[in-house]
Amino acid sequence: MTEEKELEFDLTYYWDLLMRRRWVALSAWLAVIIVTALVTFNMRPVFQAQALLVIEKERGNNVVYQGGPSVERSNEDYYQTQYKLLKSEALLKTVHGRLNLAKHDEFKDPYGYRKLIKPVTIAPVPRSRLVYIKVDSYDRLLASRIANTIAEVFIEQNLSNQLFISKDVLAALQDDKKGQSRAIYESLPAVVNNPLIQQLKQDTAKLQAQVAEASNRYTARHPQLMAMTANYEALRGQLKAETDKIIQSLKIDLSGQLMGNNIRLIDAAIPPMGPIKPRKMFNMLLAVIGGFVLAIFAAVLVEFIDQTVRTQEDVENKLGLPFLGSVPLTKQSRQHTAYNHLLLQEHSLISESVRNLRTMVDFAEVGQKNKSFMVTSSVQGEGKSYVGANLATAFAQAGEKVLIVDGDLRRSNLHKLFRVSNSKGLSDFLAGGRSTEDIAPLIQETDVKGLSILTCGPRPPNPAELLNTPRLSAFLNWASTEYDRLIIDCPPMFPISDALLWGKYIKSCVFVTAFGKTRVPLIKNAARRLSQAGIKILGNAVNMAKFGGLSYSYYGYSYQYNYHYGPDAEEKTKKDPVKA
Numbered sequence: 001m002t003e004e005k006e007l008e009f010d011l012t013y014y015w016d017l018l019m020r021r022r023w024v025a026l027s028a029w030l031a032v033i034i035v036t037a038l039v040t041f042n043m044r045p046v047f048q049a050q051a052l053l054v055i056e057k058e059r060g061n062n063v064v065y066q067g068g069p070s071v072e073r074s075n076e077d078y079y080q081t082q083y084k085l086l087k088s089e090a091l092l093k094t095v096h097g098r099l100n101l102a103k104h105d106e107f108k109d110p111y112g113y114r115k116l117i118k119p120v121t122i123a124p125v126p127r128s129r130l131v132y133i134k135v136d137s138y139d140r141l142l143a144s145r146i147a148n149t150i151a152e153v154f155i156e157q158n159l160s161n162q163l164f165i166s167k168d169v170l171a172a173l174q175d176d177k178k179g180q181s182r183a184i185y186e187s188l189p190a191v192v193n194n195p196l197i198q199q200l201k202q203d204t205a206k207l208q209a210q211v212a213e214a215s216n217r218y219t220a221r222h223p224q225l226m227a228m229t230a231n232y233e234a235l236r237g238q239l240k241a242e243t244d245k246i247i248q249s250l251k252i253d254l255s256g257q258l259m260g261n262n263i264r265l266i267d268a269a270i271p272p273m274g275p276i277k278p279r280k281m282f283n284m285l286l287a288v289i290g291g292f293v294l295a296i297f298a299a300v301l302v303e304f305i306d307q308t309v310r311t312q313e314d315v316e317n318k319l320g321l322p323f324l325g326s327v328p329l330t331k332q333s334r335q336h337t338a339y340n341h342l343l344l345q346e347h348s349l350i351s352e353s354v355r356n357l358r359t360m361v362d363f364a365e366v367g368q369k370n371k372s373f374m375v376t377s378s379v380q381g382e383g384k385s386y387v388g389a390n391l392a393t394a395f396a397q398a399g400e401k402v403l404i405v406d407g408d409l410r411r412s413n414l415h416k417l418f419r420v421s422n423s424k425g426l427s428d429f430l431a432g433g434r435s436t437e438d439i440a441p442l443i444q445e446t447d448v449k450g451l452s453i454l455t456c457g458p459r460p461p462n463p464a465e466l467l468n469t470p471r472l473s474a475f476l477n478w479a480s481t482e483y484d485r486l487i488i489d490c491p492p493m494f495p496i497s498d499a500l501l502w503g504k505y506i507k508s509c510v511f512v513t514a515f516g517k518t519r520v521p522l523i524k525n526a527a528r529r530l531s532q533a534g535i536k537i538l539g540n541a542v543n544m545a546k547f548g549g550l551s552y553s554y555y556g557y558s559y560q561y562n563y564h565y566g567p568d569a570e571e572k573t574k575k576d577p578v579k580a
Contacts, residue, residue, distance in 0.1 A: 032291030412456030425457025
């Protein structure tokens with residue numbers, strides 16, 4: 001059952017993640033669309049022309065010599081060979097020269113014919129003997145001329161390749177200047193092996209022998225000898241004529257004049273009507289879809305590498321601390337105190353969040369006799385004083401008698417949040433108090449029933465020394481007996497260590513972390529220092545949380561928050577009392 005829960009796909013979690021990182025996702029999405037649009041609409045148009053060829057299988061019985069062997073080839077070998085020949089450098093070089101492509105910028109340089117390799121595509125039609133020759137070019141007319149010329153040169157070369165002997169032999173048969181052709185003709189196997197030639201040679205030999213025998217008995221003008229001689233010359237003429245016929249047929253075969261070409265041009269390439277690149281609508285649609293995917297990836301990546309705390313999962317997994325709750329980011333009015341939302345009758349998200357934080361702190365303190373705790377953070381500006389003031393108000397509203405103490409003797413802020421005087425306070429007692437009876441006059445009541453405040457008082461020159469005096473222990477012992485709950489607004493852990501001085505007496509702590517601000521290593525370092533000092537961290541409260549997505553949408557609120565903390569904090573806090 002546990003494994004099934006771990007494998008569940010929590011769509012709400014990823015939707016919330018996307019909402020938290022919506023600006024990152026939106027920026028990535030818009031960047032992809034804008035870059036794609038700039039590239040697409042500034043791209044030079046590319047046109048494609050295509051010619052269609054049919055390549056029949058070459059006949060295997062085309063032979064030169066009678067009785068000669070024939071070579072059979074498989075279809076795959078044959079057609080793959082033809083496809084390679086269509087893009088061979090020899091063919092492209094011929095096309096480059098025939099069209100004088102060197103004058104075009106696309107195909108300049110001595111090896112410009114090699115620039116034809118990329119724009120030329122050979123695309124066979126599946127389960128057929130058809131093949132397309134496709135040519136891409138910036139010039140639509142040039143694209144069609146190149147495609148047609150490639151087809152033309154390929155057909156010519158294919159016919160030339162079908163000759164059965166070399167052209168040198170054909171040239172030798174046609175060369176009769178030295179009177180040696182007759183001897184070559186009569187020695188060719190096609191002539192020697194011809195049955196008619198063989199019969200004529202036998203008849204001629206017999207008749208020649210008879211003429212020789214008769215010439216010994218008769219005179220040259222004897223009618224019988226003259227008849228035999230005439231028959232002999234006729235046979236020799238017939239032998240010569242038949243030999244010439246065979247040679248002429250052989251010459252025709254060698255020249256390819258009667259040889260059928262197994263490659264034909266079906267459709268010549270024509271100038272294309274429009275470009276194939278860029279595909280503007282397709283590119284923009286792809287940019288929208290691809291940009292959305294990239295936006296999600298960017299949001300997940302930023303979330304993955306983010307070293308700040310935002311959610312309960314971050315607190316528990318990254319920090320290893322208990323999660324107490326989140327205090328939402330909200331805008332505070334100048335006319336109201338920082339805890340005014342708790343005093344109103346109507347419910348709000350922030351008031352419910354603070355009350356939930358109060359409940360979680362109560363749970364964390366179960367079993368503890370002393371319900372005093374500190375409120376601190378890693379660095380300044382995380383709103384620990386604001387959280388402490390709201391917690392104190394919430395506990396007072398629950399019926400407890402609460403004292404909140406401004407324990408930051410360096411940068412006091414509580415008096416601004418509660419709008420009380422800071423003319424005297426804790427520093428007065430720590431510097432010169434004689435007994436605990438001197439404490440009561442320093443404590444002021446607030447506008448919250450059951451809640452009192454001890455401000456810092458005048459800023460001392462030596463805060464660390466004052467916190468090391470025995471008067472601090474005496475004050476805390478007195479306060480723990482006079483009040484149900486004591487809440488100390490301590491300084492942040494860095495860059496000073498005053499919080500550890502308070503930790504000698506107050507052993508519980510509520511740790512405040514600003515939403516998406518402080519890095520995890522610094523928070524873990526601060527938490528480790530508290531643990532090493534023996535201070536129990538009740539849990540982590542995430543302040544200034546920005547809720548989005550599905551998790552909190554039912555509240556229907558849109559929250560904004562202005563938060564100031566710095567050297568001029570006093571002036572800014574007068575305008576906005578939330579930051580402390």
